Amino acid sequence: MTELPYLETYFAYLRLERTLSDNTASSYMYDLERLRAFLTQKRIETIDNVTYDILSEYIRVLYDLGFEVTSIQRCLSSLRGYFAFVASEGAISVDPTEMLETPRSSRYLPSVLSVEEIEKILESINTSEWLGTRNRAMIETLYATGMRVSELAAFTFEQYIPDDHLVRITGKGSKERIVPLGDIAAHWINMYYATERPKLVKAHTDSTVFLNKSGKSLSRMGIWKIIQFYAKSTGIKSNVSPHTFRHSFATHLLEGGADLRTVQEMLGHANIVTTEIYTHVDREYLCEVHRSFHPRNKRKS
Numbered sequence: 624m625t626e627l628p629y630l631e632t633y634f635a636y637l638r639l640e641r642t643l644s645d646n647t648a649s650s651y652m653y654d655l656e657r658l659r660a661f662l663t664q665k666r667i668e669t670i671d672n673v674t675y676d677i678l679s680e681y682i683r684v685l686y687d688l689g690f691e692v693t694s695i696q697r698c699l700s701s702l703r704g705y706f707a708f709v710a711s712e713g714a715i716s717v718d719p720t721e722m723l724e725t726p727r728s729s730r731y732l733p734s735v736l737s738v739e740e741i742e743k744i745l746e747s748i749n750t751s752e753w754l755g756t757r758n759r760a761m762i763e764t765l766y767a768t769g770m771r772v773s774e775l776a777a778f779t780f781e782q783y784i785p786d787d788h789l790v791r792i793t794g795k796g797s798k799e800r801i802v803p804l805g806d807i808a809a810h811w812i813n814m815y816y817a818t819e820r821p822k823l824v825k826a827h828t829d830s831t832v833f834l835n836k837s838g839k840s841l842s843r844m845g846i847w848k849i850i851q852f853y854a855k856s857t858g859i860k861s862n863v864s865p866h867t868f869r870h871s872f873a874t875h876l877l878e879g880g881a882d883l884r885t886v887q888e889m890l891g892h893a894n895i896v897t898t899e900i901y902t903h904v905d906r907e908y909l910c911e912v913h914r915s916f917h918p919r920n921k922r923k924s
Contacts, residue, residue, distance in 0.1 A: 627659050628670055633708050654701035660844075670709060675719045678702065682723070688772055688843045688864065699725055734861045735874045741766055744850075747857045756819050758849055760811035761833050761841075765865060767808035768792065769872035769890055772843045772865035779830040780816075785809065794891035802889045 630652065637648040661681050667673060685695050703720045710718045736744075745766075748759045765775055774792050782791045788809045792800050804812075812832070825838030833841050841849075846865055854863035861867075869890070876886050 627655055627705070628714055629709055629712055630655065632712075633705055636708060637704075650697070651701040651704065654698045655705055657698075658702065664844075671715050673706075673715075673719050675722050678719050678723060683862070684844075684847070686864075686866075688847055688866070696725060699723060734867065734870075736859070736861070736863065736867060736871045738875060740857075740859055741868070741871060743857045744853050744859070744863075747853055750814075754819060756811065756815045757823075757833060758853070760808070760815040761846065762850065762853070762868070763808040763811045764790075764804065765868040766872055767805045768802045769869045770802075771869060771891075772846055775833065775865065776831075776840050776843055776846060778832045780832055781830055783812070783832070785813070792891065798891060800888060800891045 634648055634652055637643045637651060638645070643651070658681060661684065662673065662677070665677060667677065682695060682699070685698060690698075699720075703723070706715070706718050706720045709715055745759065745762060748755050748762070750756045750759050761775065764770065764778070765772075768790055770778070770790075770792060771794070774794060777793070778790070782793070783804075784791065788804045788806060790802055790804050792802055794800060816832075820832075820834060823834040823836065823838055828834065828838040829840075831840040833846075835841050835845060843865070850863055850865055850868075873886050873890055876889075877883070
């Protein structure tokens, strides 16, 4: 879709009739531009072809890209206001946002992958193909560090400490944390740096680690599409996103015996309550432990 209809009129409506500030109105317009890019990717040509299902998928993509619930709530407000306005102008007969639910303030969690599923995805990447080494290094880094997708996209070589296999991550609020990278992820980053990255570098390229074909930083959507491709190619049916790897990173550490405070530090959570949502222990396992070790629940011999 080249453009959404009535955007200039809608912006004027926001400023003059709803008396929104320039910043707020511009934020609404930015939300709509992001929607337009998604519709273009889905090959939606006209506004009347936008359905409830398409917008629901778009909201799920925002979740998967790690957007905060508050940001998604604002985005929904932007969509509802715009489509109601377009409907009032007679451009569409049905408002596709009418049945969209506002996300709750509680954090959305994607499904967690097993260690075997993650290994399956990583091993499916053909590193002999062009950009295969970059993609392997990128996904290895995502899983090894639990980075947010925005942190991965902004990751630079100044943040990489190769001698110690550590990364210095700048997270929300410009807070910095040090996270181990591990030998395997470090190996693939070094391979990518030695082989593929020099061929991606352009005159305008900075020190960003993971580059696209234009020599610029991969976007969050670009990273999401790469991960979706490999997940689908391996036959994994659950919805896999960059945030799935962050969630799996934390879950696997905790299941392996890591303490909550350490995982909190590596995830960059200000509040440990946020980290606690990553604790997943199978109920059957809990019952088995209770049956085996609790003195009032041991089976009589």
